[in-house]
Amino acid sequence: MTPESLARAVARDRRPGPAGPTDARRYVNQWVEREAIGPEQVAAFVLILRTRGCYWADEKGCSMCGYAKDTLGRSATPEELAEQLAHAVARYRDEPYVKIYTSGSFLDDREVDPESRRRLVETFSGRARRLLFETLPEFATPETLGPLHTAFAGELEVALGLESTDPTVLGKYVHKNAPPSEYLAAGDRVRALGLRAKAYLLLKPPYLTESESIRDVVRSIEEAAPRFDALSVNPVHIQNGTVVEWLYRRGRYRPPWLWSVVEALKEGASRRGPTRLVSFPTAGGLARGPHNCGKCDARVLEAIEFASLHQEFGLLDELDCACRTEWEISRTLEPLGVEA
Numbered sequence: 001m002t003p004e005s006l007a008r009a010v011a012r013d014r015r016p017g018p019a020g021p022t023d024a025r026r027y028v029n030q031w032v033e034r035e036a037i038g039p040e041q042v043a044a045f046v047l048i049l050r051t052r053g054c055y056w057a058d059e060k061g062c063s064m065c066g067y068a069k070d071t072l073g074r075s076a077t078p079e080e081l082a083e084q085l086a087h088a089v090a091r092y093r094d095e096p097y098v099k100i101y102t103s104g105s106f107l108d109d110r111e112v113d114p115e116s117r118r119r120l121v122e123t124f125s126g127r128a129r130r131l132l133f134e135t136l137p138e139f140a141t142p143e144t145l146g147p148l149h150t151a152f153a154g155e156l157e158v159a160l161g162l163e164s165t166d167p168t169v170l171g172k173y174v175h176k177n178a179p180p181s182e183y184l185a186a187g188d189r190v191r192a193l194g195l196r197a198k199a200y201l202l203l204k205p206p207y208l209t210e211s212e213s214i215r216d217v218v219r220s221i222e223e224a225a226p227r228f229d230a231l232s233v234n235p236v237h238i239q240n241g242t243v244v245e246w247l248y249r250r251g252r253y254r255p256p257w258l259w260s261v262v263e264a265l266k267e268g269a270s271r272r273g274p275t276r277l278v279s280f281p282t283a284g285g286l287a288r289g290p291h292n293c294g295k296c297d298a299r300v301l302e303a304i305e306f307a308s309l310h311q312e313f314g315l316l317d318e319l320d321c322a323c324r325t326e327w328e329i330s331r332t333l334e335p336l337g338v339e340a
Contacts, residue, residue: 006243006246007060007061007063007175007243018072018073018074019050019072019073019074021080023050023072024050024072024076024077024080025080025083025084025087026050026084026087027047027048027049027050027084027087027088028048028049028050028070028103029046029047029048030045030046030047030048030088030091031046032044032045032046032093032095033046033280034305034309035097035309036308036309036310037096037097037129037130039310039311041309042095042096042097043095043096043097044095044097044098044099045092045093045095045097045098045099045128046098046099046101047088047098047099047100047101048070048101048102048103049076049081049084049085049100049101049102049112050070050071050072050076050084050103051071051072051075051076051081051102051103051104051111051112052071052072052073052074052075052076052104052110052111053067053068053070053071053072053102053103053104053111054067054068054103054104054105054108054111054136055104055105055108055110056136056176056177057104059177060175060177061175061242062161062163062174062175062176063173063174063175063205063206063242063243063244064174064202064205064206064236064239064242064243064244065239065242066239066240066241066242066245067103067104067239068103068241069240069241070103071103071104075110075111076111076112078113078115078116081112081113081116081120082116082119085119085120085123089123092124092127094127094128095128096128096129096130097128097129097130097131097132098124098128098130098131098132099131099132099133100120100131100132100133101133101134102133102134104136105134105135105136105139106133106134106135107133107135107139107140107144107145108135108136108139114144114147117144117147117148118147118148118151121148121151121152121156122151122152124152125151125152125153125154126153126154128154129154129155130154130155130156130157130196131152131154131155131156131157132156132157132158132159132198133156133157133158133159134158134159134160134161135158135159135160136160136161136177136178137160137178137182137183137185137186138178138182138186140158140160140186140189140190141189142189142193145158145190145193145195146193149193149194149195155195155196156195156196157195157196157197157198157229157230158186158190158195158196158197158198159198159199159200159232160183160186160187160197160198160199160200161176161183161199161200162180162183162184162187162199162200162201162220162224163176163200163201163202163205163220164180164201164202164205164216164217164220165180165184165219165220165223165224166180166216166219166220167179167180169205169208169216172207173205173206173207173208174202174205175243183199184224184227187199187224187227187228188227191227191228191229196229196230197227197228197229197230198228198229198230198231198232199224199227199228199230199231199232200231200232200234201217201220201221201224201231201232201233201234202217202234202236203217203233203234203235203236203256203260203261203264203290204235204236204255204256204260205236206243206244206247206253209331209334209335210256210257210260210327210330210331210334211331211334213256213260214260214263214264214267217233217264217268218264218267218268218271221233221264221268221271221272221277222268222271222272225271225272225273225275226273226275228275229275229276230275230276230277230278231268231272231275231276231277231278232278232279232280233261233264233265233268233277233278233279234279234281234282235255235256235258235260235261235279235281235282235284235289235290236255236256236290237255237281237282237283237286237288237289237290238253238255238283238288238289248288255287255288255289255290255291256290257290257291257292257327258281258284258285258290258291258292258296258297258300258301258304259292259300259323259324259327260290260327261279261281261290261304262300262303262304262316262319264279265277265279265304265307265308265313265316266313266316266317269313276311277308277311277313278308278309279304279308280304280305280308281301281304284297284301284304285297285298285301292321292323292324292327293321293322293323293326295321295323296319296321296323299319300319300321303315303316303319304316
């Protein structure tokens with residue numbers, strides 16, 4: 001099965017059937033996590049709304065993304081979105097950083113209608129200092145962003161899933177709907193409006209070896225840094241119903257080592273200029289997430305978080321474990337990958 005046919009086969013089973021009104025009034029999840037605004041460590045209120053999700057997941061979808069399974073299978077009504085927001089705000093404790101996700105694009109009218117977007121942003125205005133949402137690049141326009149900028153008395157941060165600045169990696173292995181140039185241009189548009197632009201970079205998409213994936217992330221950091229205020233290195237974790245899971249179950253994929261995250265951050269830190277560089281691995285230390293031997297995982301994850309929050313990457317040089325030698329040896333034994 002080719003990567004193209006595998007991606008489309010997985011996409012057919014990705015989207016749930018249309019949800020009823022009860023499910024549509026419940027958001028997917030909410031939690032509070034550690035973050036930073038400049039040098040200050042703060043609490044971040046994270047909310048995942050239940051919407052129709054990413055339109056691209058219906059057509060092909062990204063190889064590592066299983067978020068479509070948490071969607072409505074249809075567009076949410078303004079009333080349903082308002083009820084989800086009301087339930088979430090009841091748990092909001094004036095955390096200065098707010099992150100809003102929709103398992104897709106917050107700026108896509110099919111997911112969140114314009115008036116609901118404005119109302120949601122306005123709800124946190126005057127309470128949060130920074131509000132982040134994610135979108136595909138085609139929706140990041142002055143027409144969609146302008147009203148939100150007006151409605152929020154603070155910093156708006158627009159996150160884009162760039163993943164890689166290599167067109168082959170992005171198109172053939174991550175299966176994105178647009179080339180890197182469109183994500184970079186969207187970052188420029190966001191910043192031209194006076195908003196913050198953030199890009200996610202993917203560590204170890206399928207079909208890349210561990211070494212190739214490190215080189216891809218480091219190169220992407222260097223090429224993307226001038227266009228964004230922040231870059232986040234996201235090591236792959238295995239989500240249900242994805243191409244990555246299909247490969248994993250057949251012994252053809254291992255989640256990245258945490259040592260690879262460390263290496264990417266160490267090398268990338270010298271190439272990012274003034275751009276903020278972070279990594280907060282999801283499912284770190286678990287079998288389906290980025291992990292080492294199990295004995296050092298917690299310690300390495302703590303160091304990665306510290307480096308990300310404080311922007312101090314020198315301490316990563318002090319990390320060590322017997323499994324680091326195994327990681328180094330395994331990289332020399334990797335089969336020739338796409339760079340060959």
